[in-house]
Amino acid sequence: MNRYLFQKAFALCLCACPLSGSLAQQAPFHRGVNLTSWFQASGPREVQYTKYSMEDFVNIKSLGFDVIRLPINLHHMTGGEPDYILDGLFLENLHRVADWAEELQIHLIFDNHTFSVEDDTDPQVGTILNRVWRQMAIQFADRSEYIYYEVLNEPHGIADATWNNIQREVVETIRQHDSVHYIVIGPAGWNSYHNLSAMPLYDDEKLIYTFHFYDPFLFTHQGSSWNTPSMEDVENIPFPYDPDSMPASPPVYSGTWIGNLYNSYPVDGTVQKVWDLIDIAVQFRDQRNVPIYCGEFGVYQPTSQEIHRVNWYRTVGQYLDSMDIAWTMWDYHGGFGLFEENSDGLFDHDLNIPLLEALDMNIPEQTEYVKRPDSTGYILYDDYLSNLVSEASYTDGTLDYYSPERPNNGKYCMHWTGASRYMAVVFDLRPDRDLSRLVNENYALDLMIRGDDPGISIQIRFLDSKTEEPDDLPWRMGIDVNQAMVSFDNEWHHLHIPLKNLTERGAWYDNTWYDPRGDFNWTEVDRLEIVPEQQALGSGHLWFDNIHITNMDTAQVNPRTSVRSISPEDPFRVNVYPNPAGAFLRIKCDTPDIMMCALRDVNGRNVLHKRFTVSVELDLIGILPGLYLLTITDPAGHNTQKKVIIGPR
Numbered sequence: 001m002n003r004y005l006f007q008k009a010f011a012l013c014l015c016a017c018p019l020s021g022s023l024a025q026q027a028p029f030h031r032g033v034n035l036t037s038w039f040q041a042s043g044p045r046e047v048q049y050t051k052y053s054m055e056d057f058v059n060i061k062s063l064g065f066d067v068i069r070l071p072i073n074l075h076h077m078t079g080g081e082p083d084y085i086l087d088g089l090f091l092e093n094l095h096r097v098a099d100w101a102e103e104l105q106i107h108l109i110f111d112n113h114t115f116s117v118e119d120d121t122d123p124q125v126g127t128i129l130n131r132v133w134r135q136m137a138i139q140f141a142d143r144s145e146y147i148y149y150e151v152l153n154e155p156h157g158i159a160d161a162t163w164n165n166i167q168r169e170v171v172e173t174i175r176q177h178d179s180v181h182y183i184v185i186g187p188a189g190w191n192s193y194h195n196l197s198a199m200p201l202y203d204d205e206k207l208i209y210t211f212h213f214y215d216p217f218l219f220t221h222q223g224s225s226w227n228t229p230s231m232e233d234v235e236n237i238p239f240p241y242d243p244d245s246m247p248a249s250p251p252v253y254s255g256t257w258i259g260n261l262y263n264s265y266p267v268d269g270t271v272q273k274v275w276d277l278i279d280i281a282v283q284f285r286d287q288r289n290v291p292i293y294c295g296e297f298g299v300y301q302p303t304s305q306e307i308h309r310v311n312w313y314r315t316v317g318q319y320l321d322s323m324d325i326a327w328t329m330w331d332y333h334g335g336f337g338l339f340e341e342n343s344d345g346l347f348d349h350d351l352n353i354p355l356l357e358a359l360d361m362n363i364p365e366q367t368e369y370v371k372r373p374d375s376t377g378y379i380l381y382d383d384y385l386s387n388l389v390s391e392a393s394y395t396d397g398t399l400d401y402y403s404p405e406r407p408n409n410g411k412y413c414m415h416w417t418g419a420s421r422y423m424a425v426v427f428d429l430r431p432d433r434d435l436s437r438l439v440n441e442n443y444a445l446d447l448m449i450r451g452d453d454p455g456i457s458i459q460i461r462f463l464d465s466k467t468e469e470p471d472d473l474p475w476r477m478g479i480d481v482n483q484a485m486v487s488f489d490n491e492w493h494h495l496h497i498p499l500k501n502l503t504e505r506g507a508w509y510d511n512t513w514y515d516p517r518g519d520f521n522w523t524e525v526d527r528l529e530i531v532p533e534q535q536a537l538g539s540g541h542l543w544f545d546n547i548h549i550t551n552m553d554t555a556q557v558n559p560r561t562s563v564r565s566i567s568p569e570d571p572f573r574v575n576v577y578p579n580p581a582g583a584f585l586r587i588k589c590d591t592p593d594i595m596m597c598a599l600r601d602v603n604g605r606n607v608l609h610k611r612f613t614v615s616v617e618l619d620l621i622g623i624l625p626g627l628y629l630l631t632i633t634d635p636a637g638h639n640t641q642k643k644v645i646i647g648p649r
Helices: 003-012 054-062 088-104 126-140 160-175 193-198 257-268 271-288 306-322 353-358 436-440
Strands: 031-034 067-072 107-112 147-150 183-185 207-213 292-297 326-329 378-382 389-391 398-403 413-417 425-433 444-451 458-464 475-481 493-498 503-509 512-514 525-531 541-550 574-577 584-589 594-601 606-613 615-619 626-633 639-646
Touching (some): 067 088, 088 107, 126 147, 160 193, 193 207, 193 271, 271 306, 606 615
Parallel strands (some): 031 326, 147 183, 183 207
Antiparallel strands (some): 413 541, 444 493, 444 541, 458 475, 594 606, 594 626, 626 639
């Protein structure tokens, strides 16, 4: 039997007769998925931390996955240069994700995905990497071995030797604080399997070497727009290659690297070629006797034919399994995801069953989604965006969903400023909602609002879904909120707006305005928007809190949030932990005011001080062990003191 037939038979019989192991080391996990577009935000206050929940982790595990790779724009989760201090809000929520993984015994890879397709990796990136990974190691050193660190996703445009030296230093930095957890390291050249051999054998026994696989690129990235030149004109590429169905190369690609991919596709687009390329990684593993892991592989869904896409996943997934190579597919809900195309991505209704079958995953029961009228109200925002909505705002100003500036309730409120006319805060209801019953039962949009400029004018409105009917439009149903309704005096005000009191406001579609004609459909509500429709928000500031759809008009303005409320009779509570402390100390207050903390030794010398709101983490590296006095002071001068013991490290 020749090698091709042997490998094909070997891969296809994997499900019935899986390998017990190989001579080379293996990763501690097997199959997983990248949970994308969650922590990949431009800042810690732009992450929708409620986008996924522990229930999603349960669902992912039920499919047969035992590992989740979590891409994080880690450098953007800091205060920026020069210190790149990781944000407390980000760390608090990342620890919560780690809690889920540990409770469910799912391996969780913190993937530093601070990455740009357009920009080469900076040869000076080691400065940032060492600072952020030092903090991450301190934060998660005491966590279980289900937690992993991945140094940097797809370094590119940087010499192999330069990147390898940077990565070595980062590993050494992590090991100064954490000797327990595995570190995922990868080569330059976009984590290419071709560059694995250029990596040194690092002196560390808990490393996993990663590579990515997207070959043949003409097939996996057909229709994508982020390459140069764009591949948007590439379509209908078959896999495996079939001369009868293979389209000709569009003239626009003549003389380009994409045109060359068309020319070589009769060879590159074969099962044998895919196996040969994966074998490069296998040979690296066997020669070095190190564990390897395919951190990404996938096919762009919007423009690939599903039968060919499934063929490719079967070819790649089963061969990786047959070679005992752990993997995490790219991705879960995104453009390379494992849900049906153009669906709402609902786990019980929209999973791509042929794709899961091709990867030999568990197949949960699927039912047809039936939308029914909502019978109860729900929260849209209360410290965090509800998991019933997707954040879809567009603004040229500053929008902060986690502002500690005097929230009416809880820890945070929404703050918006600097927006031009027609910009919008958008709560995208997923899936679309039927609010018709709530309208008839006198439910209302209920919220707290605060503004600092009497000239502020906004429109709050629902939009319905544009159906496939040619005459249908995305109609608006809303109300104008201005000084006539709310005194924008920098104090909180309560708005309770019955849905039946909203009025139709027309529609904007395809650069054309349509006047109201009574066609708004409460059974197909797509989103809620807050828009400076008449004029720019400009330098005015708006705050929102406790946004509900409810039939109860009972919400009250909290007098503690008034700018006039601070008094000696209005104390605050402080939580300090861990105590005794090691490398860090966390402080949390029950007030959103700007606080000052000061750490003094037994002789009264100030060794550390810092301003903060709500919470802060103090870096104690460099401070001698001993007894200290921590003083926390509010803006009015009231303070509380706590004894803190700093132990040896």
